[in-house]
Amino acid sequence: MTATxxxxxxxxxxxxxxxxxxxDAASLNxxxxxxxxxxxxEGARVDGMNKPGPLAGIPIxxxxxxxxxxxxxxxxxxxxxxxxxxxxxxxxxxxRAAGALIAAKTNLDEFAMxxxxxxxxxxxxxxxxxxxxxxxxxxxxxxxxVAAGVVPxxxxxxxxxxxxQPASFCGVVGVKPSYGRVSRYGxxxxxxxLDCISVFGRTVDDAxxxxxxxxxxxxxxxxxxxxxxxxxxxxxxxxxxxTFGLPKEYFPxxxxxxxxxxxxxxxxxxxxxxxxxxxxxxxxxxxxxxTYYIIAPAEAAANLARYDGVRYGQxxxxxxxxxxxxxxxxxxxxxxxxxxxxxxxxxxxxxAGYYDAYYRKAQRVxxxxxEDFRRVFQDVDLLLTPTTPTPAFKAGEKTEDPVAMYLADVxxxxxxxxGLPALSLPVGRSNGLPIGAQIVAPYFEEERMLxxxxxxxxxxxxxxxVR
Amino acid sequence: xxxxxxxxLHVAKLxxxxxxxxxxxxxxxxxxxxxxxxxxxxQVPADGTAQGFVAGPDAVVLREDxxxxxxxAFPPSAMAPEFAQGFFLVxxxxxxxxx
Numbered sequence: 001m002t003a004t005x006x007x008x009x010x011x012x013x014x015x016x017x018x019x020x021x022x023x024d025a026a027s028l029n030x031x032x033x034x035x036x037x038x039x040x041x042e043g044a045r046v047d048g049m050n051k052p053g054p055l056a057g058i059p060i061x062x063x064x065x066x067x068x069x070x071x072x073x074x075x076x077x078x079x080x081x082x083x084x085x086x087x088x089x090x091x092x093x094x095x096r097a098a099g100a101l102i103a104a105k106t107n108l109d110e111f112a113m114x115x116x117x118x119x120x121x122x123x124x125x126x127x128x129x130x131x132x133x134x135x136x137x138x139x140x141x142x143x144x145x146v147a148a149g150v151v152p153x154x155x156x157x158x159x160x161x162x163x164x165q166p167a168s169f170c171g172v173v174g175v176k177p178s179y180g181r182v183s184r185y186g187x188x189x190x191x192x193x194l195d196c197i198s199v200f201g202r203t204v205d206d207a208x209x210x211x212x213x214x215x216x217x218x219x220x221x222x223x224x225x226x227x228x229x230x231x232x233x234x235x236x237x238x239x240x241x242x243t244f245g246l247p248k249e250y251f252p253x254x255x256x257x258x259x260x261x262x263x264x265x266x267x268x269x270x271x272x273x274x275x276x277x278x279x280x281x282x283x284x285x286x287x288x289x290x291t292y293y294i295i296a297p298a299e300a301a302a303n304l305a306r307y308d309g310v311r312y313g314q315x316x317x318x319x320x321x322x323x324x325x326x327x328x329x330x331x332x333x334x335x336x337x338x339x340x341x342x343x344x345x346x347x348x349x350x351x352a353g354y355y356d357a358y359y360r361k362a363q364r365v366x367x368x369x370x371e372d373f374r375r376v377f378q379d380v381d382l383l384l385t386p387t388t389p390t391p392a393f394k395a396g397e398k399t400e401d402p403v404a405m406y407l408a409d410v411x412x413x414x415x416x417x418x419g420l421p422a423l424s425l426p427v428g429r430s431n432g433l434p435i436g437a438q439i440v441a442p443y444f445e446e447e448r449m450l451x452x453x454x455x456x457x458x459x460x461x462x463x464x465x466v467r
Numbered sequence: 468x469x470x471x472x473x474x475x476l477h478v479a480k481l482x483x484x485x486x487x488x489x490x491x492x493x494x495x496x497x498x499x500x501x502x503x504x505x506x507x508x509x510q511v512p513a514d515g516t517a518q519g520f521v522a523g524p525d526a527v528v529l530r531e532d533x534x535x536x537x538x539x540a541f542p543p544s545a546m547a548p549e550f551a552q553g554f555f556l557v558x559x560x561x562x563x564x565x566x
Contacts, residue, residue: 402500
């Protein structure tokens with residue numbers, strides 16, 4: 001008999017207990033919608049299933065850019081306040097069929113644009129480990145709920161590191177699959193060549209069965225690849241025969257001392273477990289952030305054109321009373337500052353006269369970044385890097401300078417540009433704040449990545465202070 | 468490359484986005500900061516011979532040109548105030564300009 005996720009210890013629980021935990025965690029501002037009535041209905045639905053699935057009774061929270069029929073989907077934006085989708089995302093249907101309880105919709109940076117979850121129209125999310133600090137973003141609500149022990153697993157979405165970075169800041173596991181591995185049908189589009197639904201878990205064993213459940217081809221999403229759903233990670237006895245590449249560009253001299261110490265400890269653990277490490281180079285990764293901040297806003301400007309007060313969006317009639325004024329007023333008042341800024345940048349880099357200088361150039365650099373990864377994976381099995389250059393920063397510390405905020409994603413967005421699988425694993429604490437190590441795998445080698453992360457996790461005291 | 472007030476207003480018009488006068492100066496500063504930053508890509512010797520990007524090793528699969536059924540939780544008639552004979556009813560073209 002196959003062990004269910006509950007039997008593996010993910011944390012099957014009652015709907016009532018989940019409701020209590022959600023209520024107790026209200027001060028984090030991590031949720032945008034949940035109710036006892038819906039949780040009771042979810043519990044009754046699962047209890048009534050003839051064959052409880054592999055996730056029976058597991059409460060799972062969803063980032064509020066994944067559409068659901070039962071709850072509103074706001075994307076953290078006033079422009080979508082009260083919007084209810086007429087269909088469930090494919091991942092929601094798969095989770096429900098596997099017996100999971102859809103527990104809550106979680107707070108996020110508006111339309112997933114941000115690195116701190118301070119850009120939600122519904123207020124910032126607090127880091128459960130230090131409420132004066134950010135949980136990371138844009139999937140900060142999902143990360144905070146897992147870190148606070150409210151749910152064992154949550155879904156987020158990645159466009160440029162929006163699951164791995166908050167996982168690192170909150171001390172939980174965050175797994176981004178290969179581009180095309182998980183259906184995006186029902187994920188509100190931000191950057192279509194980058195977006196990936198991704199998973200938070202307390203541990204690798206929490207996250208892996210959920211990723212397995214939601215992966216696999218989907219006739220409703222033409223970008224899913226024709227590969228079978230992911231298996232679960234192997235229980236490796238050691239890391240013998242496995243080589244980890246340490247890209248030197250991800251270990252700069254000014255790396256935070258606590259982060260550097262945690263990564264040194266992880267490197268030593270790899271060796272103790274029989275693995276080997278080798279310095280490698282990804283020279284074009286230094287251009288990942290500027291490349292990302294051309295491509296992602298350009299795609300966002302196109303994707304968010306639909307929120308015009310006619311097709312989608314809370315309608316506002318402009319002072320002139322014509323249709324163009326309606327569009328402009330709806331969008332000007334409905335979108336928050338960061339979204340407006342990105343739409344303007346995206347429109348600028350796509351506009352006549354600047355397209356070649358910015359967008360076309362960025363696409364070429366993106367190909368060079370991906371080629372760097374292809375080259376190093378000829379010599380190593382996995383890559384190890386810090387997930388973030390520092391532990392979680394203080395709320396408000398970077399909101400005035402958009403570029404400073406963008407640089408919080410400096411180690412994570414190159415993998416998004418290349419479409420590679422990557423995860424963040426908690427590997428220690430510095431002054432009480434969690435530090436994440438990032439493991440990156442070649443395309444569609446998630447099982448290798450998760451298996452290695454699992455044995456490292458089992459041999460690392462992630463709560464220990466590092467020096 | 469410097470972005471001025473007129474550039475921001477022009478782009479806002481292209482993007483169908485109303486911008487408040489009170490935020491214009493700050494937007495000009497922030498857009499200049501962002502565009503100066505992303506212009507660091509000028510340092511990369513990526514000429515026109517570079518390959519375009521394709522995510523992953525799998526070739527793009529062409530699928531059969533068939534319409535997939537999308538199960539909706541509620542019918543289209545529930546999505547708008549007025550719906551008749553399979554159509555959403557909207558104001559007469561030009562009616563808003565007449566008001």
